[in-house]
Amino acid sequence: MEERDAVVVAGYRLPKYSVLMSVYEKELPENLNQSLESMLKQTYPPSDFVLVCDGKLTNALDVIVKSFQNEYKDIFRIVRIDENVGAGKAVNKGIKACRYEYIVRMDSDDVSLRGRCLKEMLMFAMDKKLDIVGSYVEEFDDLTDKTLTLKKVPLMHDEIMNYSRRRNPFNRQTVAFRKSKALEIGGYSDLKLCEDYDFAVRMLAGGAKGQNIPEVLVRYRVSESTPEIRRSWRLTKGFVAVRWKLFTEGYIGLRDFFPPCFLQLILFILPMRFTRWFYRKFLRDTKITPPTAEVLGREQK
Incomplete structure (x- = not known):
């Protein structure tokens, strides 16, 4: 499924959406990798992905971030903050950077099921x-x-x-x-x-x-x-x-x-x-x- 294709479910046209995630240096690379993958491989994938790096990341985390940026270069964007400012301020920077009206929040260590975004966008469409x-x-x-x-x-x-x-x-x-x-x-x-x-x-x-x-x-x-x-x-x-x-x-x-x-x-x-x-x-x-x-x-x- 192409990100930019119009998707119609049960007669409703699903809106495009942005995914917003923030991450900081104490996150485990394997958890970040699994979390990013779960959002980028949705049955109804995002048209925009904003990852806010809240302060300097470890080398291992940066490797994960850059690998996804290279693979999803058309939609994956990174917002870097020089010093750790906390979740609230980091997310606010991400909200402003998101391109679409609907924003799906995601934590950097959780896992979304593949149909999550389709079902949430269907709710907005209905x-x-x-x-x-x-x-x-x-x-x-x-x-x-x-x-x-x-x-x-x-x-x-x-x-x-x-x-x-x-x-x-x-x-x-x-x-x-x-x-x-x-x-x-x-x-x-x-x-x-x-x-x-x-x-x-x-x-x-x-x-x-x-x-x-x-x-x-x-x-x-x-x-x-x-x-x-x-x-x-x-x-x-x-x-x-x-x-x-x-x-x-x-x-x-x-x-x-x-x-x-x-x-x-x-x-x-x-x-x-x-x-x-x-x-x-x-x-x-x-x-x-x-x-x-x-x-x-x-x-x-």
Whole structure:
């Protein structure tokens, strides 16, 4: 399939789109390679790919980047930043560089299933009022590739609005959005952590219409350090900071501010085994239904 060919699915003409990814020196080359490949070999491939290098990369990472640039020279573009500025600022530079109205975000260590972008662009084609789209995400073990859990999110706009007062209503690894709407609300903030949650809320507060696809479209890599990161003081401070920002801006009230912050503090204080148990028991689905499993198998072939 040629990138520039018009693609019609179920009577809808799919819009062209840009992929936006940022990477920094601590990423593993093999993870970056797999992530880039998963996006560039979509069943409906991108017409534009912007990779933001947030600071100087290692030689191994640069080799990966240059190899993809040579192979996909017509669409693959690199935006380099001399010093590491953080995810929010790096992504903002990338948003401005993207050529198309629809932007698909991608992390540099996750894996998109081959039909992800086709399905997300089909959503935009079917509903011209949509501004932000996401999906379910599958968490998998970095060492064994074994599926661990399924993270679901609310599907329709009203549910998404309600959920956003307590948690991010989108799996950040799966998000696609309108460039014009993102620029209208000022892009991502300078928050060091939870900038994706803040971005989603500001999009919704700014009038954006959102929807999630009830299907796994991205595989999220989980390593041995993931539970420790989830309960770390750094993440706890970042989570409380974004909650406080939403409270002072009037998006949430005290009833929405305190319970999530209290829970995050409990996760920080209690032993690691509790954090593991809690995420699997209350925030994740450990059972992937047969239809989802079937989709996963089909997409990864």
